[in-house]
Amino acid sequence: MVKAAPPPDEPASAAARHDAERGPVVLSLGVVAVRWVALVWMVALALTVGHFRHPRLAWAAIAVTALWTLWRSLSRAGSQASPWNLAGDLLIGAGLAVLSGTVAPIGQMAGERAFFATVYPVTAALSWGLAWGVGGGLCAGAVLALALVGSRTANSIALDTLTGGQLANLSSGVINYLLAGGVVGFVARLLQRSAVQVRAADQAAMQALQEAARLAEREALAREIHDSVLQTLALLHKRGRELAGQPTVPSAEVARLAELAGSQESALRSLILRPHSVPTAPDASSASLRGALEGVAHGIDGVPVTVSTVGPVWLPAATVEELAAAVTQALHNVAEHASASRATVFAELDEQGEVTVTVRDDGAGFRYDEQALRADGSIGLLRSMKGRVEQLGGTMRVDTAPGAGTEVEFRLPPPRHLAVQQ
Amino acid sequence: MTSPPDPVRVMVVDDHPVWRDGVRTDLEASGVAVVVAEAGDGGPAIELARTAKPEVVLMDLNLPTVSGTAAIKQIVEEAPHVKVLVLSASAEEPDVLEAVKLGAAGYLLKSATRAELADAVLRVRAGEPVFTASLAGLVLAEFRRIAAPGSTSGPSEPTLTPRENEILRLVAKGYTYREIADKLVISVKTVQNHVQNILTKLHLRRRYELMRYAIQRGLDRAPDLD
Numbered sequence A: 001m002v003k004a005a006p007p008p009d010e011p012a013s014a015a016a017r018h019d020a021e022r023g024p025v026v027l028s029l030g031v032v033a034v035r036w037v038a039l040v041w042m043v044a045l046a047l048t049v050g051h052f053r054h055p056r057l058a059w060a061a062i063a064v065t066a067l068w069t070l071w072r073s074l075s076r077a078g079s080q081a082s083p084w085n086l087a088g089d090l091l092i093g094a095g096l097a098v099l100s101g102t103v104a105p106i107g108q109m110a111g112e113r114a115f116f117a118t119v120y121p122v123t124a125a126l127s128w129g130l131a132w133g134v135g136g137g138l139c140a141g142a143v144l145a146l147a148l149v150g151s152r153t154a155n156s157i158a159l160d161t162l163t164g165g166q167l168a169n170l171s172s173g174v175i176n177y178l179l180a181g182g183v184v185g186f187v188a189r190l191l192q193r194s195a196v197q198v199r200a201a202d203q204a205a206m207q208a209l210q211e212a213a214r215l216a217e218r219e220a221l222a223r224e225i226h227d228s229v230l231q232t233l234a235l236l237h238k239r240g241r242e243l244a245g246q247p248t249v250p251s252a253e254v255a256r257l258a259e260l261a262g263s264q265e266s267a268l269r270s271l272i273l274r275p276h277s278v279p280t281a282p283d284a285s286s287a288s289l290r291g292a293l294e295g296v297a298h299g300i301d302g303v304p305v306t307v308s309t310v311g312p313v314w315l316p317a318a319t320v321e322e323l324a325a326a327v328t329q330a331l332h333n334v335a336e337h338a339s340a341s342r343a344t345v346f347a348e349l350d351e352q353g354e355v356t357v358t359v360r361d362d363g364a365g366f367r368y369d370e371q372a373l374r375a376d377g378s379i380g381l382l383r384s385m386k387g388r389v390e391q392l393g394g395t396m397r398v399d400t401a402p403g404a405g406t407e408v409e410f411r412l413p414p415p416r417h418l419a420v421q422q
Numbered sequence B: 001m002t003s004p005p006d007p008v009r010v011m012v013v014d015d016h017p018v019w020r021d022g023v024r025t026d027l028e029a030s031g032v033a034v035v036v037a038e039a040g041d042g043g044p045a046i047e048l049a050r051t052a053k054p055e056v057v058l059m060d061l062n063l064p065t066v067s068g069t070a071a072i073k074q075i076v077e078e079a080p081h082v083k084v085l086v087l088s089a090s091a092e093e094p095d096v097l098e099a100v101k102l103g104a105a106g107y108l109l110k111s112a113t114r115a116e117l118a119d120a121v122l123r124v125r126a127g128e129p130v131f132t133a134s135l136a137g138l139v140l141a142e143f144r145r146i147a148a149p150g151s152t153s154g155p156s157e158p159t160l161t162p163r164e165n166e167i168l169r170l171v172a173k174g175y176t177y178r179e180i181a182d183k184l185v186i187s188v189k190t191v192q193n194h195v196q197n198i199l200t201k202l203h204l205r206r207r208y209e210l211m212r213y214a215i216q217r218g219l220d221r222a223p224d225l226d
Helices: A013-047 A057-073 A083-103 A120-154 A162-244 A251-277 A289-298 A317-338 A372-376 A379-391 B017-030 B042-051 B066-080 B094-101 B114-125 B134-147 B162-172 B176-185 B190-218
Strands: A287-290 A303-309 A314-316 A343-349 A353-361 A395-400 A406-412 B006-011 B035-039 B055-058 B083-088 B106-109
Touching: A013 A057, A013 A162, A057 A083, A083 A120, A083 A372, A120 A162, A251 A314, A287 A289, A287 A317, A289 A303, A289 A317, A289 A343, A289 A353, A303 B134, A314 A317, A317 A343, A317 A353, A317 A379, A317 A406, A343 B134, A343 B162, A379 A395, A379 A406, B006 B017, B006 B042, B006 B114, B017 B035, B017 B114, B035 B042, B035 B055, B042 B066, B055 B066, B055 B114, B066 B083, B066 B094, B083 B094, B083 B114, B094 B106, B094 B134, B094 B190, B106 B114, B106 B134, B134 B162, B134 B190, B162 B176, B162 B190, B176 B190
Parallel strands: A303 A343, B006 B035, B006 B055, B055 B083, B083 B106
Antiparallel strands: A287 A314, A343 A353, A353 A406, A395 A406
16 A cells, blocks of 8 residues: 655755746746836836827826736736736737837837837747747747837838838847847746756656665565575475374474464564554653563463553653563463463553553452462462562552453553653 | 354455465354355455345455455445454554444454354354454554544544443453453443444544545645646
């Protein structure tokens, strides 16, 4: 079962990617700056040059351009390249170029002086180049160039009467528009491509890292499987064949083989589950009581033992060790004396930080009478378990009756064992 | 408990044919059940649950393509009367709790004896939840997680009553329902009802989780179309 997880970020390459992706943003901010400079330039020229054929039309055009500049400065980065915005850019740009000829005194456009509305249109070529690359920039540039030619007509100038200087003036305007669109388009594409390349390189590096980690893990796994599991399987194979060849098979031998297979089954399982299910300790000095108890349960012969815990139960390693030792003694006692069909070890760390561990069996039970126990020699074991738990500041309680099984309960109060938050 | 006259119709779902054979042999030798279908993957299991009409499904969780939990969800949705008993190799698999939340009626370790398996199949068909001690531990941990300070659960989510908590702890300690009934001086039926309620609350919790998940996703922005 594979769960989708966001790929981890390598800090260094993330920074590189960030830089690469900033390029186009900086470029589009640059275009906004050009818009404002062009607008200011337009107003300045309109004020200084003065006399228009249609002054109202000229100032209306300036007002519309100012509003458009404001709109384009405020529109979000994502919509900078929307078709409507780009169409508006081109319409305003071409419109301003033609309008220049309409409002200027007849024949003035033929001169070499810059006219008020011929700079702003270049921003249309810039934004097209930014959005659609060299092709887009050149297209917009060409439309603006046509509009510039149209402005001469609107200014009642016959193109075939232009002098060489006037023709050169017109040509340089045309070339300016084309060049602006083409160059910005080229730079924008270059930046975009490098951003894509950085991202691809970044992904490749990440994949290589993950692959290396996977391989290393697989090798470690293979080594451990070879060291323990394969050896045991080979032994099982050999002993199984030998037993099959014997006329009578001792049941103890078969039980031993089953035991071996069982031990390797759980060893293999813990290997497989390790990366996912073994929780990491909250700090270096704590250990999982559940892990320790499962180890204990596995080592008990004579009675099947189930371990059930509420969470992993993280405790200081020394406490875990003592509790595990006490549980081991209790389980040995069950296996030897209780004639139980099964035993269950339960452990929990409650909200107050108190630890409870119980060892419960469904066996014969007994009369909990210290006098009688001392007489038949079983008191030593109980004393030893009790001693361990009391050393940790805890208590031991035995709940049993003949025929009712036995429950041994160890309790550790919160302050002494300094519970680790789960 | 008297043995019912007709054997339980069982479907065995496991990707190991050897294991399926073993379960079939054990069940049919015990006389309590007949294996009416076998499946090696979740997909065929969903299909066979419709056609072979088993009463009890013995389900492994580790399946090749369609997981056991996914199959349980589908089977229980389509036929709520079909009881699913999870047979898993390890109690530590997080999927075990998930499977029970999705509607599995119980869970048994693969190391259970032949008699325990037969008994569990009978009990599951009779509508009794089959809880092992280690599953009870997992469920206790799950409900404790909700009650913990700083948990993201809402106040209206189902929690355990003190009595349910007490019974679940006794199950976790290895007591049988009979022993719990004797200890608390109540009937076995009452103990079973409590355990059934705990299961129902667990299923409710699953719904809350889904709802919370949906709300969180809804507030999130749309996925990147990069």
